[in-house]
Amino acid sequence: MSTTARDVRSPDPTQVDTVPPGADLRGWLEHLRKDGRLSVTAPDLDLTFGVAGLANRMDGSTATVFPRPGGHSVPVLSGLLSRRSWMAEACGVAEDALVARFDDACRNPRPWHEVTGALCQEVVHDDVDLTSLLPIPTHNEHDSGAYITAGLLIARRPDTGVQNVSIHRLQVSGPDRLGALLLPRHTLALFDDAERGGEDLELAIAIGTDPLTLMASQAIVPLGQDELEIAGALHGRPLDVVRCRTNEVRVPASAEIVLEGRLLADVREEEGPFGEFPQYYGERARRHVIAVDAVTHRRAPLFHTIVGGGTEHLLLGGIPREASFLSHLRRSFPCVRDVHLSRGGVCRYHLYVQVDRPAPGEARNVVLGALATHYDIKHVTVVDTDVDVHDPTEVEWAVATRFQADRDLVTVHGTQGSKLDPSTADGIGSKLGFDATVPPGTTGMRYTRIRVPGEEELDVASLVRPAAAGWHEHLTASSGR
Ligand code: MN
Numbered sequence: 001m002s003t004t005a006r007d008v009r010s011p012d013p014t015q016v017d018t019v020p021p022g023a024d025l026r027g028w029l030e031h032l033r034k035d036g037r038l039s040v041t042a043p044d045l046d047l048t049f050g051v052a053g054l055a056n057r058m059d060g061s062t063a064t065v066f067p068r069p070g071g072h073s074v075p076v077l078s079g080l081l082s083r084r085s086w087m088a089e090a091c092g093v094a095e096d097a098l099v100a101r102f103d104d105a106c107r108n109p110r111p112w113h114e115v116t117g118a119l120c121q122e123v124v125h126d127d128v129d130l131t132s133l134l135p136i137p138t139h140n141e142h143d144s145g146a147y148i149t150a151g152l153l154i155a156r157r158p159d160t161g162v163q164n165v166s167i168h169r170l171q172v173s174g175p176d177r178l179g180a181l182l183l184p185r186h187t188l189a190l191f192d193d194a195e196r197g198g199e200d201l202e203l204a205i206a207i208g209t210d211p212l213t214l215m216a217s218q219a220i221v222p223l224g225q226d227e228l229e230i231a232g233a234l235h236g237r238p239l240d241v242v243r244c245r246t247n248e249v250r251v252p253a254s255a256e257i258v259l260e261g262r263l264l265a266d267v268r269e270e271e272g273p274f275g276e277f278p279q280y281y282g283e284r285a286r287r288h289v290i291a292v293d294a295v296t297h298r299r300a301p302l303f304h305t306i307v308g309g310g311t312e313h314l315l316l317g318g319i320p321r322e323a324s325f326l327s328h329l330r331r332s333f334p335c336v337r338d339v340h341l342s343r344g345g346v347c348r349y350h351l352y353v354q355v356d357r358p359a360p361g362e363a364r365n366v367v368l369g370a371l372a373t374h375y376d377i378k379h380v381t382v383v384d385t386d387v388d389v390h391d392p393t394e395v396e397w398a399v400a401t402r403f404q405a406d407r408d409l410v411t412v413h414g415t416q417g418s419k420l421d422p423s424t425a426d427g428i429g430s431k432l433g434f435d436a437t438v439p440p441g442t443t444g445m446r447y448t449r450i451r452v453p454g455e456e457e458l459d460v461a462s463l464v465r466p467a468a469a470g471w472h473e474h475l476t477a478s479s480g481r
Pocket of ligand 1 (some may be wrong): 223224
């Protein structure tokens with residue numbers, strides 16, 4: 001493999017020195033299979049609800065392959081990364097190093113390496129009929145129809161060639177037409193620029209990418225930073241990309257399936273409803289439209305689907321956000337030690353922040369800083385280092401015993417929030433912060449957590465056994481001797 005001058009970087013101690021297990025999709029599936037973490041379902045499950053229902057039932061236990069879904073020759077795949085520990089494993093690091101590893105990749109991206117001739121272009125279809133080419137499932141009860149949910153939408157600025165990667169829900173609206181929800185982030189910014197000039201925006205949609213590229217697509221980094229370069233950093237080597245056949249977009253060369261197309265200027269069509277990560281339906285509205293110009297894929301491709309609101313969906317957004325938020329907060333607040341996006345807060349809305357002895361007033365500044373890191377963050381809770389920030393019960397305990405609303409509540413109204421939070425007014429709503437830290441300057445035993453000396457060190461297995469029948473008499477007999 002050739003490298004460019006931009007690839008040369010000094011060695012970094014946080015880099016993994018072997019190819020991580022998640023660097024290749026089929027390799028990852030084989031990795032999971034070896035210790036019983038890959039299931040194959042009965043064939044011919046219904047593409048409408050049948051695949052999604054079983055995917056939900058298997059959520060968090062194994063990855064699952066669905067052969068002949070709806071009689072289709074292309075199998076569906078779900079649940080590749082449905083545990084935090086699996087994501088760490090895919091990256092080749094311990095679970096407690098996952099967030100740091102991801103943050104390191106965001107700070108030290110690796111430019112991609114362009115190849116000609118790629119697996120993702122082994123088979124080419126210029127005549128596009130999406131539902132006959134691909135097994136696209138319908139997930140939830142009130143969804144408007146079939147949706148592509150695990151497609152990495154790669155858009156490219158025509159003037160600079162800089163790319164952006166993100167995942168959007170994509171409704172099958174016609175044989176070569178998709179409806180897309182573009183939330184107010186990077187894809188929309190690129191499209192708005194193109195549309196102002198009367199131009200369509202060229203893009204590609206990569207389905208069935210390796211797990212590290214899938215994770216990288218969710219990085220919260222500035223517009224202008226290509227998430228495929230973060231994928232390269234997670235891989236420990238530049239990501240191989242290939243130019244699309246009908247446009248200038250570069251896509252991961254090993255993707256299972258690639259749709260090439262354009263976001264259409266001055267076209268909006270009905271899209272939705274669709275079951276989303278907050279476990280509600282995103283409503284039907286006139287939204288952006290993608291024309292698909294070509295479909296390419298590997299021989300015998302796999303079609304990845306992510307069912308809305310499942311663990312894979314939540315964690316894929318959650319882990320990269322934790323990495324970005326921790327890094328962002330530490331820049332402004334040296335007291336910040338760790339962060340966690342809770343499952344109950346759909347890994348988006350509820351951020352817990354752990355701080356070490358904040359100065360008077362500082363915990364409230366941490367709240368304000370945290371609320372400003374991403375519009376999705378709605379409720380922030382700040383806790384001390386004696387509270388396990390990754391355990392929601394611990395955080396609730398801190399709120400229960402260290403928080404007083406008249407003193408410790410931060411409220412900000414009329415702010416931008418998540419449009420997918422049904423309690424907002426089209427995304428406009430309130431933010432709350434809970435300072436659940438012990439007030440600075442507190443003395444004495446008032447907030448000292450109870451503990452039994454020596455409890456943690458006890459070897460319970462050697463000291464305790466199940467009670468046998470007649471245990472009471474035995475006790476009496478024993479005590480009598
Ligand atoms: Mn971006």
